[in-house]
Amino acid sequence: MTISGPAGAPTLQPRLRRTALRGLAGMDRLATVGAVLLAIIVLAALLAPLIAPYPEDGGSATHPLEALLPPSGAHWFGTDQVGRDVLSRVLYGARTSLLIAVAVLVISGVVGVVLGVVAGYAGGWVRDVIMRITDIFLAFPALLLSLALAVVLQPSVTTVIVAISVTWWPWYARLTASVAASVATRGFVDSARCLGVPAPVIVFRHVLPNSLTPVLVQLSLDGGGVILTAAALSYLGLGAHEPTSEWGLMVQQGQSLFTTDWWVVTCPGVAILITAFAFNVLGEGLRARLAR
Amino acid sequence: MIRIRNLAVRIGDRVIASVPELDVAAGECVAIVGESGSGKTTTLLATLGLVEGAAVSGEIRVGDVDVLTAAPADLLRIRGSRAALVMQSPQAALNPTMRLGTLMRRALARHGVKGGEARRRAEEAVAAVLLDPLILRRYPHQVSGGQAQRFAIALALALGAEVVLADEPTSALDVTVQAEVVAVLRRLRDERGLAVLLVSHDLALVSTIADRVVVMKEGAVVESGHADAVFSRPSDAYTRELIAAVPRLPGDPGERPGEEET
Numbered sequence: 001m002t003i004s005g006p007a008g009a010p011t012l013q014p015r016l017r018r019t020a021l022r023g024l025a026g027m028d029r030l031a032t033v034g035a036v037l038l039a040i041i042v043l044a045a046l047l048a049p050l051i052a053p054y055p056e057d058g059g060s061a062t063h064p065l066e067a068l069l070p071p072s073g074a075h076w077f078g079t080d081q082v083g084r085d086v087l088s089r090v091l092y093g094a095r096t097s098l099l100i101a102v103a104v105l106v107i108s109g110v111v112g113v114v115l116g117v118v119a120g121y122a123g124g125w126v127r128d129v130i131m132r133i134t135d136i137f138l139a140f141p142a143l144l145l146s147l148a149l150a151v152v153l154q155p156s157v158t159t160v161i162v163a164i165s166v167t168w169w170p171w172y173a174r175l176t177a178s179v180a181a182s183v184a185t186r187g188f189v190d191s192a193r194c195l196g197v198p199a200p201v202i203v204f205r206h207v208l209p210n211s212l213t214p215v216l217v218q219l220s221l222d223g224g225g226v227i228l229t230a231a232a233l234s235y236l237g238l239g240a241h242e243p244t245s246e247w248g249l250m251v252q253q254g255q256s257l258f259t260t261d262w263w264v265v266t267c268p269g270v271a272i273l274i275t276a277f278a279f280n281v282l283g284e285g286l287r288a289r290l291a292r
Numbered sequence: 293m294i295r296i297r298n299l300a301v302r303i304g305d306r307v308i309a310s311v312p313e314l315d316v317a318a319g320e321c322v323a324i325v326g327e328s329g330s331g332k333t334t335t336l337l338a339t340l341g342l343v344e345g346a347a348v349s350g351e352i353r354v355g356d357v358d359v360l361t362a363a364p365a366d367l368l369r370i371r372g373s374r375a376a377l378v379m380q381s382p383q384a385a386l387n388p389t390m391r392l393g394t395l396m397r398r399a400l401a402r403h404g405v406k407g408g409e410a411r412r413r414a415e416e417a418v419a420a421v422l423l424d425p426l427i428l429r430r431y432p433h434q435v436s437g438g439q440a441q442r443f444a445i446a447l448a449l450a451l452g453a454e455v456v457l458a459d460e461p462t463s464a465l466d467v468t469v470q471a472e473v474v475a476v477l478r479r480l481r482d483e484r485g486l487a488v489l490l491v492s493h494d495l496a497l498v499s500t501i502a503d504r505v506v507v508m509k510e511g512a513v514v515e516s517g518h519a520d521a522v523f524s525r526p527s528d529a530y531t532r533e534l535i536a537a538v539p540r541l542p543g544d545p546g547e548r549p550g551e552e553e554t
Binding site for chain 2: 190193195206210
């Protein structure tokens with residue numbers, strides 16, 4: 001009988017180091033388009049003060065004499081009712097929308113995953129309590145609950161973030177709980193217990209990392225939904241308010257002008273459309289890839 | 293190292309495992325054999341106080357710790373550092389998101405071994421099971437089943453475990469790799485005085501390593517004794533059945549259990 005000793009053991013293959021890169025390369029074309037679009041939107045948001053042609057128009061500047069100018073070389077997307085450059089406001093609006101999207105996804109993701117993984121691992125009455133609370137939140141129509149909360153709180157970007165997060169986390173809790181329950185039966189969880197690892201450490205170090213994949217897919221799919229919901233709340237006057245640049249708010253302010261000055265409402269509308277689309281195709285691509 | 297007296301594991305009125313007496317001394321390998329559902333794995337898990345949803349009675353000692361009355365913190369402490377489990381499917385037993393080195397470092401830190409001492413122990417243990425130290429940089433999916441199983445043994449060694457509880461440690465491996473894993477266990481038993489409590493249904497394998505054998509059927513011990521004696525003069529009909537079930541090849545040199553005295 002032979003035993004392969006240190007000399008005979010195969011050496012670490014360099015190709016194994018490229019797993020992370022292959023993650024991106026293996027995505028289908030549409031998902032790549034989504035990732036690229038999203039990267040452009042993020043860059044535009046980050047660099048808004050540098051690339052906006054009229055940075056002060058992202059805020060409270062007014063130029064009454066230049067109100068409602070159609071798109072031209074000086075104002076690519078035209079100007080709004082008070083003469084602000086719509087392109088500049090769309091760029092600044094990307095900051096608000098992405099901030100809301102990221103904040104909502106992080107808050108609801110963290111809350112949902114933590115509750116879900118605890119419920120899934122613990123089982124029994126702990127799971128029952130957490131899941132019934134989750135069900136109660138899911139029983140309300142999400143937009144109505146968000147609206148009700150936004151009405152009670154002062155209209156602001158923070159309000160939008162809170163109102164959406166409250167209706168968003170239960171989905172992640174439910175998803176994570178079902179995944180974590182199956183991860184909890186896997187061998188490495190047993191072996192961690194056999195090595196004397198206490199339950200909290202097992203939950204967060206062994207069960208949680210192995211339960212994340214479907215949640216990450218869901219998070220990227222939901223980015224678009226959050227942006228749409230945030231735009232809807234702002235459109236209804238419950239979110240961001242003047243002079244903040246926010247796409248939903250811009251659509252609301254421009255809607256009465258649609259027949260005469262279409263650019264005021266169309267440009268932020270298209271921005272919402274493209275961002276939601278980018279999140280969706282990226283999420284679908286991730287899902288397809290991870291399902292393989 | 294392990295001392296079991298009048299162990300009974302019950303679910304409701306049903307006894308799923310009953311072991312009147314079982315001792316494993318340092319440098320000794322005791323094998324529990326029997327078919328699926330015979331209570332062998334339950335006995336193993338009870339040894340670490342890991343049986344859930346069932347009532348356990350009797351006496352179980354690992355070293356000087358009484359498992360059934362020990363405080364939870366003491367139980368966590370002995371798991372791994374006194375007695376470590378080697379599981380059936382080696383890769384499933386390793387967290388796929390952790391490099392093996394990280395896993396070992398964290399396990400050591402959990403038992404109070406850190407820094408240079410942890411690194412030294414990890415390297416020493418990996419060498420003791422004849423693995424390349426580079427394996428510590430790999431993820432579980434990058435190693436073979438045999439390597440993963442030897443790593444599990446190395447983990448037990450690094451933690452300073454005096455007892456290895458092996459639950460069907462080779463049934464997920466192919467035959468040549470089985471032999472490697474058994475050879476490693478046998479060498480550690482002989483050279484380091486490791487106590488091994490092996491659970492298996494594979495009598496051919498058991499005959500190559502076990503000093504003593506306990507045969508279980510439907511939750512009860514039907515026969516126990518020295519491996520040679522049990523294999524050559526099985527007293528129980530069930531044991532004879534098990535031995536007869538070991539597959540043989542024509543022209544087999546006759547090293548299989550039960551062959552010696554026929």
